[in-house]
Amino acid sequence: MTNCRALHVAVGVVRDDDGRILLTQRAKHVHQGGLWEFPGGKLDPGESVFQALQRELQEEVGIDVLDAQPLIKINHQYPDLAVLLDVWQVKRFSGLASALEGQAMQWVTPQQLSEFDFPAANLPIITASRLPDRYAILEGHTTQQVLGHLDKIIRNQVSLLQLRIKSLPHAEIETVYRAVWAKCRQHSIRLLINSDLPLSHATADGIHLSSRALLARQTRPKAHEWVAASCHNLPELKHAENIGVDFVVLAPILPTSTHPDAMSLGWKNMTALIEQVNLPVFALGGLNMQDVNQILHAGGQGIAGISAFLS
Numbered sequence: 001m002t003n004c005r006a007l008h009v010a011v012g013v014v015r016d017d018d019g020r021i022l023l024t025q026r027a028k029h030v031h032q033g034g035l036w037e038f039p040g041g042k043l044d045p046g047e048s049v050f051q052a053l054q055r056e057l058q059e060e061v062g063i064d065v066l067d068a069q070p071l072i073k074i075n076h077q078y079p080d081l082a083v084l085l086d087v088w089q090v091k092r093f094s095g096l097a098s099a100l101e102g103q104a105m106q107w108v109t110p111q112q113l114s115e116f117d118f119p120a121a122n123l124p125i126i127t128a129s130r131l132p133d134r135y136a137i138l139e140g141h142t143t144q145q146v147l148g149h150l151d152k153i154i155r156n157q158v159s160l161l162q163l164r165i166k167s168l169p170h171a172e173i174e175t176v177y178r179a180v181w182a183k184c185r186q187h188s189i190r191l192l193i194n195s196d197l198p199l200s201h202a203t204a205d206g207i208h209l210s211s212r213a214l215l216a217r218q219t220r221p222k223a224h225e226w227v228a229a230s231c232h233n234l235p236e237l238k239h240a241e242n243i244g245v246d247f248v249v250l251a252p253i254l255p256t257s258t259h260p261d262a263m264s265l266g267w268k269n270m271t272a273l274i275e276q277v278n279l280p281v282f283a284l285g286g287l288n289m290q291d292v293n294q295i296l297h298a299g300g301q302g303i304a305g306i307s308a309f310l311s
């Protein structure tokens, strides 16, 4: 829940043309001093987050933010201070970044982020900055249909994929997995395997827990680089956050053609739920690419979908 007395801070994830991210080091004597951070600072009275972001990045690193979109909101209670970190992804900027306040500054790859010491609130920001705004879910009734869907997903430049294939005949699952994994490696797509599939020893980039599998666990599954989970309500979201899941899919947001009568959350409940966890949340159900902007402004990481990427 948003804490009204929390210090509202605009934070920028700035990337250069090679995809490296800008980090600065906080001065020794300030709150969270000596730790590395994404540049940014407190909102002035009456300022929007975007205006504060523009001002702070001009003051701290001398760049002009031309375009930015929300990435994630973090509510964090430090022993001495509550903060609301409103983290935006800078899409376009002008000027050459330089450390205008005498602070150390570095451009680092998303992989290198884990080598730096950040304030405790920053872990989900780092995760969010390593994730795209689209998460495709691969389904299909036949091997041919699944592989056809995968080709369309690749053409739509999706870089994060869940192998779900629950509608596929059992005997075909292993063969389809092999073909999908080979294509994912070829196209640099991160692949997560749904925990309900009989593929527990298969190699992939991670595991996607069904909500049932999520609730059955008290700890994060080991030996997976990425752990995601399906959630439908606050207890599931909180459980995912508590056991250290990296990101979640929240569903269903809108009614779908396959489940027209199922209860859906709607935009308002979705926004309220996302606000209560510090996790990257993909929205799923009845959504299409035109909805991405609304999802981002509601605090979500982006859109997940089975059919959204098949056009």
Ligand SMILES: Nc1nc2c([nH]c(=O)n2[C@H]2C[C@H](O)[C@@H](COP(=O)(O)OP(=O)(O)OP(=O)(O)O)O2)c(=O)[nH]1
Pocket: 009, 010, 011, 030, 031, 032, 036, 037, 038, 039, 040, 041, 042, 056, 081, 083, 085, 119, 120, 121, 122
């Ligand atoms: N900018 C930034 N602040 C962060 C991050 N993580 C995190 O916990 N914080 C906290 C530390 C501070 O309590 C607060 C940001 O305040 P700040 O010291 O940057 O604010 P400011 O730039 O307006 O500073 P000043 O003008 O008062 O010197 O948010 C982060 O990644 N970036």
Ligand SMILES: [Mg+2]
Pocket: 039, 040, 041, 042, 060
């Ligand atoms: Mg600052």
